[in-house]
Amino acid sequence: MEHPENSDEYKGLTVNKGIEQPSSVNPYLRNGQFRRQSKLSVAEYVDGIVKGNVSVLGRAVTLVESLRPEDQVIAQEVIEKCLPYSGNSVRIGISGVPGAGKSTSIDAFGLHVLKDGGKLAVLAIDPSSERTKGSILGDKTRMERLSLHPSAFIRPSPSAGSLGGVARKTRETIVLWEAAGYDRIFVETVGVGQSETAVHSMVDFFLLIQLAGTGDELQGIKRGIMEMADGIIINKADGDNADKAELAARQFRNALHLFPAPESGWTPQVLTYSGFYDLRIKEVWDMVWAYIDFVKKNGYFDVRRNEQAKYWMYESINETLRSSFYNNGKIASLLEAKENLVLQGKLTSFVAARQLLDIYRESNTL
Ligand code: GDP
Numbered sequence: 001m002e003h004p005e006n007s008d009e010y011k012g013l014t015v016n017k018g019i020e021q022p023s024s025v026n027p028y029l030r031n032g033q034f035r036r037q038s039k040l041s042v043a044e045y046v047d048g049i050v051k052g053n054v055s056v057l058g059r060a061v062t063l064v065e066s067l068r069p070e071d072q073v074i075a076q077e078v079i080e081k082c083l084p085y086s087g088n089s090v091r092i093g094i095s096g097v098p099g100a101g102k103s104t105s106i107d108a109f110g111l112h113v114l115k116d117g118g119k120l121a122v123l124a125i126d127p128s129s130e131r132t133k134g135s136i137l138g139d140k141t142r143m144e145r146l147s148l149h150p151s152a153f154i155r156p157s158p159s160a161g162s163l164g165g166v167a168r169k170t171r172e173t174i175v176l177w178e179a180a181g182y183d184r185i186f187v188e189t190v191g192v193g194q195s196e197t198a199v200h201s202m203v204d205f206f207l208l209i210q211l212a213g214t215g216d217e218l219q220g221i222k223r224g225i226m227e228m229a230d231g232i233i234i235n236k237a238d239g240d241n242a243d244k245a246e247l248a249a250r251q252f253r254n255a256l257h258l259f260p261a262p263e264s265g266w267t268p269q270v271l272t273y274s275g276f277y278d279l280r281i282k283e284v285w286d287m288v289w290a291y292i293d294f295v296k297k298n299g300y301f302d303v304r305r306n307e308q309a310k311y312w313m314y315e316s317i318n319e320t321l322r323s324s325f326y327n328n329g330k331i332a333s334l335l336e337a338k339e340n341l342v343l344q345g346k347l348t349s350f351v352a353a354r355q356l357l358d359i360y361r362e363s364n365t366l
Helices: 042-050 054-065 069-085 102-113 140-147 163-179 195-200 223-228 239-257 281-298 300-326 329-343 349-365
Strands: 090-096 120-125 152-154 184-190 205-210 231-234 269-272
Touching: 042 054, 042 069, 042 163, 054 069, 054 163, 069 163, 090 102, 090 195, 090 281, 102 120, 102 140, 102 184, 102 281, 120 140, 120 163, 120 195, 140 152, 163 184, 163 195, 163 300, 184 195, 195 205, 195 223, 205 223, 205 281, 223 239, 231 239, 231 281, 239 269, 269 281, 281 300, 300 329, 329 349
Parallel strands: 090 184, 090 205, 120 152, 120 184, 205 231, 231 269
Antiparallel strands: none
16 A cells, blocks of 8 residues: 555655565575585685685684594694695794793784784694683783784684693694795793693794893703703893893803703804883894704704604604593593502502503404
């Protein structure tokens, strides 16, 4: 029926018919055409990654981090197909105790290394994130400026599994980031122990952030961690702390003399800087690039990467065997009983281990 206001009496006024209201439910969602989490094929993952599609890349990284065996099968295929596109980056490990200024420094370092273009991925290995859930390395707001940079991507630590497992996942995701064109990779870790070894085994340069001002700088610093460092940088060299930082730098230089010469032929350097006030950031990075030039010329860059490839092959075997053993149903059902027998002194550790391994072997050959 015609609206009464369209009659001649109301000439000049028109009332439109109106349109049918659309459903509030997205029709594509309803019929499944537009489900964001629809599974991609291996080829779609690889294609998206190589084209630098950040959303596909993020999903692929999630797949690598997934503990589900069916996800792992796809993830491994994606990694393999991405391998030919990877390797073309500089990988930097950044370590320091909590409070040393890692986040603040990475924010400043990231902006510095992106000045001349390129793409940066900041990854993390945080063995504590499983326990603390809210990972201290997971919070994007820690790197305020960098997290807004269009060419930077900050990814929190994979949080599930053993340190070996978490580190392996990070190592694997490096392949994906590189295939997506990220030519600078930062791998951050908390400087409190084992995780440095894992990071050291996947980076070209290991940067150790230290602090001055405690009066006993060299105490409590594990010799092994210092030995791994290609560069030691003393942060917070600003204001009243500047002199103390210089003093600490001298002490570190002296301490480094006592260590055997590194295989790279490079003498690790000690610098002071301030991440917060952006002081001498350039010097830090001139050192890193000088190292990369040096080891590319003398061949050590490739030697180190080959060594790392070997290390990860064995790590991968160990990790796979380990999880296959502990996830074996028979083993899982017997483990506690055997452990109790050992605790009660009724069985030696070695015999218990042998028996369990025999059972595992048998169950695998059935
Ligand atoms: P992280 O735990 O190693 O990631 O350390 P943060 O980056 O969170 O820094 C810990 C604290 O040190 C924060 O309060 C920072 O503001 C402060 N800080 C970091 N870098 C500097 C610096 O260069 N100078 C000064 N004075 N403070 C800094």
